[in-house]
Amino acid sequence: MKWIWLGIVLQYAGLIWDEIYHQTRVIVVEYIPIPHWPIVAAPFVIVIMTYKYLRSEQPQVKVLTILLLVASLIMLTGTVWDNFGYHIRGIELPEDAPPHVTLQLGSYLTLLLLIASTITNTIKKRRVKRDVSA
Numbered sequence: 665m666k667w668i669w670l671g672i673v674l675q676y677a678g679l680i681w682d683e684i685y686h687q688t689r690v691i692v693v694e695y696i697p698i699p700h701w702p703i704v705a706a707p708f709v710i711v712i713m714t715y716k717y718l719r720s721e722q723p724q725v726k727v728l729t730i731l732l733l734v735a736s737l738i739m740l741t742g743t744v745w746d747n748f749g750y751h752i753r754g755i756e757l758p759e760d761a762p763p764h765v766t767l768q769l770g771s772y773l774t775l776l777l778l779i780a781s782t783i784t785n786t787i788k789k790r791r792v793k794r795d796v797s798a
Contacts, residue, residue, distance in 0.1 A: 665717060665722075665781075665782060665785065667709065667713040668709075668710055668713045668714055668717065668732075668778060669778065669782075670709065671706045671707070671709035671710035671713060672706070672710065672774065672775055672778060674702045674705060674706040674709065675702070675703060675706035675707070675710070675739070675771060675774075676771075676775075677702055678699060678700065678701070678702030678703035678706060679703060679771070681699040681702070682697070682699035682700060682703060684699075685697065685698075685699045694754045695751070695752065695754075696747045696748075696751045696752055697751065700747055700751065703743060703747075703767075704743055704747050706743075707736060707739045707740035707743045707770070708740065710736040710739070710740075710774060711733065711736045711737060711740055714729065714732050714733045714736050715733060717729060718730065718733060722785070722789075723785060723788040723789050723791075723792050724781070724784075724785050724788065725781065725784045725785065725788065728777060728780055728781040728784060729781060731777050732774065732777040732778060732781055735770055735773035735774040735777050736770065736774050737770075738766060738769060738770035738773065738774075739766075739767060739769075739770025739771050739773075739774050740770070741766055741770070742763050742764070742765075742766030742767025742768070742769070742770050743767055745762075745763040745766060745767075746761075746763035746764060746767055749763065750763065
């Protein structure tokens with residue numbers, strides 16, 4: 665779960681960096697911009713670690729973990745679509761373009777589901793510890 669949170673921090677750090685980058689520079693997109701590198705890396709980390717967590721024997725609510733995996737796949741789709749479909753060809757899309765909306769939707773869903781999953785998994789782990797000690 666810690667690695668998934670690290671992926672979220674990486675994702676949002678990249679989004680903040682990208683926003684500052686766009687506000688302070690005239691952007692000529694001929695490649696994947698440097699602030700997009702953490703945005704590209706984060707969904708891969710999140711998807712891989714969520715899948716690994718889903719397959720583990722740790723106490724978890726499987727439905728939330730599966731929804732988290734789906735949300736992170738949506739985020740990954742938006743990232744790949746934006747960076748490898750457009751930026752690599754030198755095209756900068758407006759904020760409301762489908763790849764950006766897909767990326768944002770996936771990011772927000774992933775964050776909300778990760779918060780919910782962390783809370784429910786913490787409660788579940790405490791119950792398991794309490795039942796074992798009783």
